[in-house]
Amino acid sequence: MLKSISNHLRLVVDDNRSADLETRFDLPGLNTFLKAFEELTSWTLQCQVSEPVRADRALGRMTMSVDGELEYLCLNPLAADAKQGMETPLVTRQFGQGLSRILTELQSTRRALWQREAELATAIPVVSDQEDASQLASRIQSVLRGTVECLDGSAAALYLLDDATSKLKLRSHWGLPHLRFVEPARPLRGAMADLEALTGKAVVLEDTREFPHWNVPEEYLSAICVPVTGPNAILGTLWFFCERVRDFSSQDTQLVEMSAGRLATELERRVLLNAVDDNQSLQDQQEAIQQWVQDRARIVPPMLDGWSVSQAQLGPADSAGFHHWRLLDQDHLMVALSGMGGAGPQGVLTSALIRGALQSQIQFTEEVVEVLQNLNQVTWASSPSPAPCSMILARIDTEDGWVESASAGTMDAYILRPHGWEPIVRDELPLGIEPEAGYLKQRHQIARGDILVLMNDRKLEPMDDGLDTTQIAEILLRHSHLTTQEIAQLAVQLIQEQVGDEQARSVVVVKRDDP
DSSP: OOOOOOOSOOOOOOOOOOSOHHHHHTOTTHHHHHHHHHHHHSEEEEEESSOOSSGGGEEEEEESSTTSOEEEEEEEESSTTOOTTOOOOHHHHHHHHHHHHHHHHHHHHHHHHHHHHHHHTTTOOOOSOHHHHHHHHHHHHHHHHHHHHHTTOSEEEEEEEOTTSSEEEEEEEESSOGGGGGSOOEESTTOHHHHHHHTTOOEEESOGGGOGGGOOSSOOSEEEEEEEEOSSOEEEEEEEEESSOOOOOHHHHHHHHHHHHHHHHHHHHHHHHHHHHHHHHHHHHHHHHHHHHHHHHOOOOOOBTTEEEEEEEESOGGGSOOEEEEEETTTEEEEEEEEESOOHHHHHHHHHHHHHHHHHHHTTOOOHHHHHHHHHHHHHHHOSSOOOEEEEEEEEETTTOEEEEEEESSOEEEEEETTEEEEOOOOOOOBTSOTTOOOOOEEEEOOTTOEEEEEOOSOSOTTOOOOOHHHHHHHHHTTTTSOHHHHHHHHHHHHHHHHTTSSOEEEEEEEEOOO
């Protein structure tokens, strides 16, 4: 016959609080102090969960262990026949409050050290989220505590290797004095048990007195040492200690090894979470940089009677170099287009540097060769290995259509005329490669109906032959009736058909309108 089972909720509370404050605080000498306090004042210090009835007997709240609950430190009269309404002497209360502050500060320091060691166990900087750090430390300590209780042992300790894999530092423990955290790391050299365990073997010492050369880190009569390893790295060792000589079964050893595996999982989980946070932070920074570049790429085309200017690009703005146009004095228009040989942060920073230098140089001189030479010097001096940069500058006289141009690196520029097209640049050294590089100025004229097309068409690599720009120029010539924006978009489409999305390209189109 089946017995009926009660459906009432049952709570199992593990209340193992001790009345001995020296044991609970893990503070040697505290009982001696408390005994002297009682003899001097005839009052005793006690800890209790509930708040005392009389406020003058409460000295403060504190945690009895680094991960324990808050309790009240209270004063109680020592005499058994003392009246409950007996007032606490002022000197006794001040004495107790001073001790309470000292113990609170001690527990705060212990908690900070406990959390710090758990953080260092994952080789990460100290985090500001103390609650999360406490959870990590508590999980690690819970594994150690469970191992000790399941095997009826005395203590367990987690030692992790430093970056140089030459020392083992205690990062968490259960059952050892708290001051163990401040002791220096153990040298791996000579730690025979740890070295043997790090090879992947469990070291079982049923009587440590018979194996002094194994260098057991704590003075216990029996111990087990197993490795703590991740999928790709050896993290350290886990020690289990017992204060009596005992035999360990294979099941006992397997349980310690399982605990080591759980610890490795906790540590690597925290490392992975921090890696995700770092990647998210890097992604946010990258998006902010891209937005910064795109915001500065939105330049309003100049409004000129008889002229129209447009730009289009393939790929992200942070890897396509930059374009720039500016109206100068005496009816001159300066047009610039650059191409970066390197993407990523270095290319973005170099592009921003050259853009700023270009805008500054145009204010002082309108000579295209002089501007290029000055930019070359700035790029050369800015870094020992700047990202290669190509550039073409064209200064257009909007009255008569004469164009003075100069280029650095691998750029392409064409003038599309009614019956053909004309290239106006040649390959030169990129900016920042040679401080004394010289650049050639060329002079051409744009008649009414002609179109100037600038393209940063090639990667800055010796084996890159770039685009078939002559084919692109011939196709654009057949569509010269389109607007500058349509021509720029068509050029980008033709570039994409040749190179796909492998490399960003930019196109600037300047057209002198028909009368």
